[in-house]
Amino acid sequence: MRIAVLDRELCQPKKCSKECINFCPKVRSGEEAVVVNDEDGKPEINESICIGCNICVRKCPFKAITIVNLPEELEEQAIHRFGENGFVLYRLPFVSEGDVTGILGPNGIGKTTALKILSGDMLPNLGGEASDWSDIIEHFNGSILQTHFEKIKDQDIKISIKPQHIRSIPKASSGQVGELLEGVDERGVLDEMAERLQLKHVWDRKLDVLSGGELQRVAIAACLSRKADLYFMDEVTPYLDIYQRKRVASFIRDMPEESTVLIIEHDIAILDLLTDRLHLGYGDPGAYGIITKPKGVRKGINQYLDGFLPDENIRIRSESIDFKQASASGRTGGKELIELPNLVKEYEDFKVELDGGQLYQGETVGIVGPNAIGKTTVVSMLAGKTEPKNSDVNLDLKISYKPQYIKADVNMDVGSFLATITSDYGSSYYKTRIMNPLSLDELVESKINDLSGGELQRVAIAACLSRKADIYILDEPSAHLDVEQRTMAIKTIKRVVKNMESSALVVDHDIYMIDLLSDRLMVFDGEPGIEGHAHGPYNMRKGMNMFLKNLGITFRRDEDTKRPRINKENSHLDRKQKRNGEYYYL
Incomplete structure (x- = not known):
């Protein structure tokens, strides 16, 4: 769906004849797609009535109005559809060897489904009836994903997965923490992992008595201790405090250079610190989801927070998520x-x-x-x-x-x-x-x-x-x-x-x-x-x-969104802020 969006900073109602309103075709049908706000005299656009005809864009002398595509189901063939009128996933993320790739998007948008398809755990039906591997490989002909699915088909790729729902782990695997991790340690990193992820104190405990944070770290250790071509990690921060999140991020970054990681995460600070590039997910949760092409991490996060994807000309949220520093110096409460x-x-x-x-x-x-x-x-x-x-x-x-x-x-x-x-x-x-x-x-x-x-x-x-x-x-x-x-x-x-x-x-x-x-x-x-x-x-x-x-970490503010970003340890800015005692507010 196409609608007109007004930049209220550019709009100057006192210097124009409001032709954006006068020439709107909906006015002639008795409706008001564009109306004047009584408080400031500036036009407002009713998205439920606007038909995206582009007339107001041409009439505005200040270029304050643009046409934006709101996300709708794509015309292109779907990757997977869950039954007739069921949830549909469009596009898949793809990984680059040796990189950590992130996926950021709302719940119910198909991120976990994408991981299941890429791991070979789910056969994509391409939006119709169940397909076989030849159909899937043909669909991705000429792309990176063609090679990926050929390896899945030939069982020529090893994937290690950290599941989203960690509470199911004690049901699938009984025994003690040490027994589980010793049984999957193919990289010979168990001692280092136990130290860095703080697991030594739970080594002899049963899995079913662990706290959420302890179980999360065990799941991460089990995933990363295997020898694999790809590591898929579905949410690593739940139940972890900021100290533990930073340790997990550092451990993933310190994996061998050839290690390839795809991670789903809602903690933007950790995604920013951890990933080399980013896919965004948008659409209508529970109805359909669309995965964007990969973006630079800073650019992708800033677009996500802004709620507008310029490359796609898509508005995914009606309002941006704004960060302010007004409360840095004191309280704002009453008596x-x-x-x-x-x-x-x-x-x-x-x-x-x-x-x-x-x-x-x-x-x-x-x-x-x-x-x-x-x-x-x-x-x-x-x-x-x-x-x-x-x-x-x-x-x-x-x-x-x-x-x-x-x-x-x-x-x-x-x-x-x-x-x-x-x-x-x-x-x-x-x-x-x-x-x-x-x-x-x-x-x-x-x-x-x-x-x-x-x-x-x-x-x-x-x-x-x-x-x-x-x-x-x-x-x-x-x-x-x-x-x-x-x-x-x-x-x-x-x-x-x-x-x-x-x-x-x-x-x-x-x-x-x-x-x-x-x-x-x-x-x-x-x-x-x-x-x-x-x-x-x-x-x-x-x-x-x-x-x-x-x-022991410092944050800087993003120049555009003012969101907090973790400084790289021992970087010039990290050392300078620590020296000045300003770990968060510059």
């Missing part, structure tokens, strides 16, 4: 809401302490630190779910809490569940503020215990924000969400907090989410698994410098 108490919790082999601090109305405080440092314990104490050692927590405030691990044991549909939480359910206000941003309309009739991880996460965020509270506490809300969903979750959290004049505490490991979300920062340090200490909340500059100094 003080509460003085947090000093809290201590001791277990047999672990201790964590919160110094205290203030929370202000209308602000969101990000919480950062490594895994096993006590972040979940502290927010659980503040939520009244865990009893501290030194005092009773009685904040005399209403708390709404979304835990880190969500149980899907509610035997009702999503709509009925949310209706039990708030009387606003079903109102236009609730749809606008909660349902629409979190894309929950499509789930209202689904049973809670049938939801995927990402769907359950969105429902849990909605449930937390639906309660009227003074403090909203959300533990790892980005888990299982794609970039678009994370962005909308951020906007929803901040909007609710501002409107309710409340405060939010948000634990997360996605540096982009923390950057977009936080007004101030609470920083945990200590020794994971032994002791943890919560400091702050600090302003973003002080908090990020403290956090990243412990981590």
